[in-house]
Amino acid sequence: MEREDLIKKWLDNNLNSQEFEAFKQLEDFEELTRLDFALQQFKPVDFESDIELKKLNLALKNKHKKQNNWRKPFLRIAAILAICLGSFYYTTTLDTSIATKFAEKENIVLPDNSQVKLNAKSTLAFNKNSWKDNRNLDLTGEAYFKVAKGSKFTVHTSVGDISVLGTEFNINTRNNLFEVICYEGSVKVAHANTIRILKPGESFLILDNKLVDKPKIRDTSPTWITNESTFYSMPYTQVIAELERQYNVTFSVNDIDTNQLFTGSFTHDNLDIALQVITTPFNLAYTINNKKISLKRE
Amino acid sequence: MAKNLHDNICDEIRFNALFKKHAKDLSNFLYYKFGDHLNPKDKTQDAFIKLWENCKKVTPEKAKSFLFTIANNLMLNEVKHHKIVLKHHQTKPKHYTTESPEFLMEEQQYNQKLQTALSNLTNAQRVAFMMNRVEGKRHKEIAELLGISTKAVEKRIYGALKKLRQDIKEL
Numbered sequence: 001m002e003r004e005d006l007i008k009k010w011l012d013n014n015l016n017s018q019e020f021e022a023f024k025q026l027e028d029f030e031e032l033t034r035l036d037f038a039l040q041q042f043k044p045v046d047f048e049s050d051i052e053l054k055k056l057n058l059a060l061k062n063k064h065k066k067q068n069n070w071r072k073p074f075l076r077i078a079a080i081l082a083i084c085l086g087s088f089y090y091t092t093t094l095d096t097s098i099a100t101k102f103a104e105k106e107n108i109v110l111p112d113n114s115q116v117k118l119n120a121k122s123t124l125a126f127n128k129n130s131w132k133d134n135r136n137l138d139l140t141g142e143a144y145f146k147v148a149k150g151s152k153f154t155v156h157t158s159v160g161d162i163s164v165l166g167t168e169f170n171i172n173t174r175n176n177l178f179e180v181i182c183y184e185g186s187v188k189v190a191h192a193n194t195i196r197i198l199k200p201g202e203s204f205l206i207l208d209n210k211l212v213d214k215p216k217i218r219d220t221s222p223t224w225i226t227n228e229s230t231f232y233s234m235p236y237t238q239v240i241a242e243l244e245r246q247y248n249v250t251f252s253v254n255d256i257d258t259n260q261l262f263t264g265s266f267t268h269d270n271l272d273i274a275l276q277v278i279t280t281p282f283n284l285a286y287t288i289n290n291k292k293i294s295l296k297r298e
Numbered sequence: 299m300a301k302n303l304h305d306n307i308c309d310e311i312r313f314n315a316l317f318k319k320h321a322k323d324l325s326n327f328l329y330y331k332f333g334d335h336l337n338p339k340d341k342t343q344d345a346f347i348k349l350w351e352n353c354k355k356v357t358p359e360k361a362k363s364f365l366f367t368i369a370n371n372l373m374l375n376e377v378k379h380h381k382i383v384l385k386h387h388q389t390k391p392k393h394y395t396t397e398s399p400e401f402l403m404e405e406q407q408y409n410q411k412l413q414t415a416l417s418n419l420t421n422a423q424r425v426a427f428m429m430n431r432v433e434g435k436r437h438k439e440i441a442e443l444l445g446i447s448t449k450a451v452e453k454r455i456y457g458a459l460k461k462l463r464q465d466i467k468e469l
Contacts, residue, residue: 004456011430011455012437035462038412039431044329044338047322052339053314056346063347 003028095138097125102248103268105224110135114153115146119172119224120245142172144222159206160191169198170222177238178206183220207235223265230265239266239278247271252294256284307361308353316361317346323443324365330428331421332373341376345369363445408466415465419458426451427458 006023009015010032015023023029098118100106106118111131118124122141130136135153146168147153154163155171159178162171167185172178180189182198189196189204194211196204201216214232223230229242236258240251246268260282266274275286275293285298307313321342328338345368349356356364416424426444429435430451437455441448 007459008452008456011459012452013434014436031463034408035412035466036431038409039428041409042413042416042428043432044326044334047325047339049318049321052321052325052343053317056317056343057314059343059347060350 007032092129093127095125095127097123099123100141102244103246110148112148112150114148117144117225119143139171140173142170142174142224144168144170144225160189163188163190168221174238174241176208178204180204181217181222183222224268227268228265229268231262233261233263236260236262236282243274243278247274249288249291249293252292254294254296256282256295256297306354307349307356307358312358313350313353316349316358320362320365321346324369326429326433327366327425327443328369328373330425331370332377336373336376338373341369341372344372411466411469412462414469415462418465419461423454423458423461426454427462430455 003026006015006019006026007028009019010023098106098108100118100120100122102121104120108116108118108124110116110126111128112135114135116124116137119142122139122143124143125138126136135151137153137155139155139157143155145153145155145164147164152163154161157171157173157178159173162169162180164185164187167187168183169185169187170179170181170183172180178191180187180198181203182200184200186200187198189198191204191206198204201218203214203217205212205214217232219230229239229246231239231242236256239262240253240258243266244250249271262278262281264277264281266277268274271288275288279286279295283298284295286296287294307316324345325338325342328336328341332338345365348368349361349365352364416428419427426440429440429443430437435443437448437451440455441451444451
């Protein structure tokens, strides 16, 4: 066998015993053995699969953890931010609300120096923070407005919206009643599908969902401001309701036509006088029993 | 090769089996090719991490070549950065101490020559030759591992041997 073939076979660890003997006889044998022996020093450091695998699994775990590590504090910060922003938003958008009870009136000065007088048993709500951008108010009950000049000023009620630029007007929203009276400037009233612009002295009156014409008035402010309620051809129920609010009393009426129209006024300071004023024109008698008033025909 | 039931290796058991099968060969391959100072073990780890991250895209059949390619590229990146001359490290076996000083001297010289000669081989020659001589792998195994023919392996190994002997003589 050729020398080269023997060496190649030796390299492939493929010599049989006979061939190996032949290989031993080669002049190369000593040199090759020495080389082979010396080469063993260049052996790589033992690779211990199990230890390396443990390292790898640990590294992979840490990698996953790292991903969680940034996610957790990020979520924490996000949650805190969300709470802060939420509460900030909530407190800044929270409305300021003012309410009056029975027999109570309130003077309110709005942030723009507009003045509001709130009649008994009424509520006014507005937002202090957005006031500069839009002058919006919510009203239930009755209030008299003296609006400072400026941007659009809107009063929302359950029945309709009233918007003005700078003027004096009165709004009254009670059961089955929606009345806006303009005292100065002009007032735009939006109710259902109708839009009316009121000039001084004009009023807009809805009674039981019907528009009622009312003659021009000459007053420069509503009379309730000076503790007197005035009515022009108003159903008797409205008169009684107003008296209930101003004196915190309750009425019981028997067989009396409460749809009769009443024109006149009563004071807020003296119950007896007020009762006399509203009963005499209809020939009624009244009895007071612990804040309960019953009306009867005379 | 047995047909694989799974089309990816995203499973801890399969992945660990792959590691046990290929990690040592890969680490040694990197060592023969690039030397010790570029941390073949670390590169092996890195290659397996890459494999795990891409486990959905790699079929079990392709895992081996994926690993070898990735690890090789990682090494090449480092070589580019460092431009270090490759060297094989050696640890002196202790049992030489009983020999005469002359013999020791000669032995040391021989080893140094061998080291230089090994560095002078091409990467391909060195990898095949060392796998064969140090690990006792047969030509067929090496061919499978490197993805080349048995004939090519034989050629590389024999070529390496010839060149080594010549270099050692000349040095």
